[in-house]
Amino acid sequence: MGTQFRRLSCVLGVVAVVLVLCPAVSFAGDPDCSQEGPFTPFETLDGDNPVTMLNGRVVELRASNKSKCAWGRISHGTPGEEIWTDRREPSATGHEGFLGHTRIDSGTVKFTDAFKNDGKLMRACGSSQGRIECTGWF
Numbered sequence: 001m002g003t004q005f006r007r008l009s010c011v012l013g014v015v016a017v018v019l020v021l022c023p024a025v026s027f028a029g030d031p032d033c034s035q036e037g038p039f040t041p042f043e044t045l046d047g048d049n050p051v052t053m054l055n056g057r058v059v060e061l062r063a064s065n066k067s068k069c070a071w072g073r074i075s076h077g078t079p080g081e082e083i084w085t086d087r088r089e090p091s092a093t094g095h096e097g098f099l100g101h102t103r104i105d106s107g108t109v110k111f112t113d114a115f116k117n118d119g120k121l122m123r124a125c126g127s128s129q130g131r132i133e134c135t136g137w138f
Helices: 002-021
Strands: 058-064 069-075 082-088 096-103 122-129 131-134
Touching: 002 131, 069 082, 069 122
Parallel strands: none
Antiparallel strands: 058 069, 082 096, 082 122, 122 131
16 A cells, blocks of 8 residues: 555656646646537648648648637557647747647547637647658647
8 A cells, every 4th residue: 555655646746746847738638629610720820731741641730610729630640650739829939839749559640639729829740750840820
């Protein structure tokens, strides 16, 4: 019993440190977000959506006008490749990164959780074979 308690205490301590040191990292989506009525926004700032990487992986930002949320998708991938979303204020240069960071665990496609984008700009980023590509901001 004592060993389990120490392990649990250690895990909770690590989680607390990560949350304090990395407040912009979020692995779970925002409340009240859904992926209902999805579409691919083609008119983006500073880049394309979707983006096809040199190795054929496709990184795409998806969005829902109904829930005012957006999420990322990587397709034509292999296990271990990553996808996440970034969010920023329209006038800001900095941004919240690695929202919903996840990896393909099996198959060729993986989605992030959905995050609120009403009034903010969003993009999706993917990592494959040591390269990172991001869509334009929407």
